[in-house]
Amino acid sequence: MYRAALLSLLLFLPAFALADPPEIVGATAKKSGMGWRISVTLKHPDTGWDHYADGWELQDMAGNVLGFRKLAHPHGHNEPFTRSLSSVMIPDGTRKVKIRARCNTGDWSEFHKLKLR
Structure with a gap:
């Protein structure tokens, strides 16, 4: 039984090692x-x-969270895909924000910086 459990674990480890975080390929404000x-x-x-x-x-440059857009389901072969968040309140004078994306395994992407115009 121990061998079967160990073998199962070893078979699934490569899948977790390849679990990359999402990549932000574009953003607009x-x-x-x-x-x-x-x-x-x-x-x-x-x-x-x-x-x-x-x-x-979405965060300000100091790391304060300004908004979160939940994605409720897998997008399969519909990639890349764009989703929006409306009515985000951004403090006056803010010129840049940063965005990071997450997958359901808990991996976060690198921050993507966005200039506000």
Whole structure:
């Protein structure tokens, strides 16, 4: 029984080692009324419900979270894909924000910086 468990673990380790975080391939910010509409384009090798991009987060340059966009399902072969978050309140005077994306295994992407205009 111990051997079977060890063999199972060794067979699945390569899949976890290849579990890359999502990649942010583009982002835009557009002033909309009192807030901002932030759109983020992600690329991720979704494999289904066991490993998929499940959200992205917007922060100011000091690391304060300004918004989070939850992604509720795998996107499979529809990649890259873009999802938006509306009515984001960004403090006056803020000229840059940063975005990072997450997959459901907990891996976060590198930060993507975005200038506000």
